[in-house]
Amino acid sequence: MSRLKIESAAITHVGSVRDNNEDNYFVNGKYKADSNINTEAFADKKEHISYTYAVCDGMGGESYGELASLIAVATLAKYQKTDIRKTINDYIKNANEFICDLIRKNNKRKSGTTIALLNIQNKTAISYNIGDSRVYFCRKGRLYLLSEDHVDKQSLNKLTQYLGIFDSELVIEPFVSQEIKLKKGDTFLLCSDGLTDMVGHEDIVEVLAQKNITATVCAKKLAGLSQNKGGRDNVTVIVIKVS
DSSP: OOSOOEEEEEEEEOOSSOSSOOEEEEETTEEOOOTTOOOEEEEEOOOOSSEEEEEEEEESSTTHHHHHHHHHHHHHHTTTTSOHHHHHHHHHHHHHHHHHHHHHHTTTOOOEEOEEEEEEETTEEEEEEESSOEEEEEETTEEEEOSOOOEEGGGTTEESOOBOOOTTTOOOOOEEOOOEEOOTTOEEEEEOHHHHTTSOHHHHHHHHTOSSOOHHHHHHHHHHHHHHTTOOSOEEEEEEEEO
């Protein structure tokens, strides 16, 4: 593969039950800039030196979750022209501090966000995650989970890490995947648990493994599956295809 050709698409949807969408997405500098918007889609076929994608699932209710996820992606935009593989720890520290400032301003009303991030450059990919938003990798019809959920399974899957934790409570440490050397036909999926809690592994594989299908169609199909199965949560998906 002499040159990377990357196509990506993001969809965020409020779902069928929730009144507001606490999720957000990041696609090479583009994100949902208005926290009051509940449904949005974006596709990107431009060539970039480095490709960065992220999904954030906010928590806190009463608009605090939306603000936390918005802070996370807006802060990431400031790192768009940096090598995120070298600045990831600095980004996490700053994003976390900004969200903690939000908590202080809101009389310590708890809020926070997960983040699942994928970076592609020099024909390789690597992912980072905090919380339970996920990164998947599909090659030749097989689906691999690149991220690791930060949850306490003995406490009803309570998150053990997320952005919005004070330094005195915990030092945040993202899970970092192995580096993947890209091949033609590789597909990546970033998603909030609004997808994985509603749609099974086999259904996700069936969509991602389809040939001659665009990233936009893939993203729409996955978000649609979540809706068809009840849409009990906000759902955000990013599909990235290498061709």
